[in-house]
Amino acid sequence: MPRYTDVHRSLKGTTFKDVAAAHQKDLSVQNKYGVMFLKFWVDEKEGTVFCLSEAPNREAPAKAHGEAHGLLPHETYEVLEGS
Amino acid sequence: MPRYTDVHRSLKGTTFKDVAAAHQKDLSVQNKYGVMFLKFWVDEKEGTVFCLSEAPNREAPAKAHGEAHGLLPHETYEVLEGS
Secondary structure, three states: OOEEEEEEOOOOOOOHHHHHHHHHHHHHHHHHHOOEEEEEEEEOOOOEEEEEEEOOOOHHHHHHHHHHOOOOOOEEEEEEEEO | OOEEEEEEOOOOOOOHHHHHHHHHHHHHHHHHHOOEEEEEEEEOOOOEEEEEEEOOOOHHHHHHHHHHOOOOOOEEEEEEEEO
16 A cells, blocks of 8 residues: 655644644544554644555545544655665 | 654655665765664655654754755754654
8 A cells, every 4th residue: 555644734832742642543543544544753843743654545544634633634745665 | 862854855756766875875974973864755756755864963864965965855853753
């Protein structure tokens, strides 16, 4: 399945703990959309969050976010991963 | 050490293979800057690259990129990671 990095911006005042709680909500609905949320990264100062997922298509992670907590991504990238 | 996600944009036409080669150059100079490049993600269609690193400060990953291949990031985020 393709991997996606989605970017959420303009979340100033949102803490890592807030995002971890939202991520738990993502995990609770992800199967319904065929999504597997893998990791997330939070820049608390900038209010920017990155979510990495595997999903059947570009729309699926946003749909899962929408149902889980309503915080839709501002950008979604289909990515190939290397290390 | 803090973790940083840096974002490189406007790289249309750049392939995953190109980025993997640049990443190898990053690895060859990273110790000089105290940086450990961990992973990278490439959206070939958008020409966007994300690099995740551990580094002593925000400037260090860009300095390593500068020496390695000259492709400086457009944005750098200090991030906390969760899964």
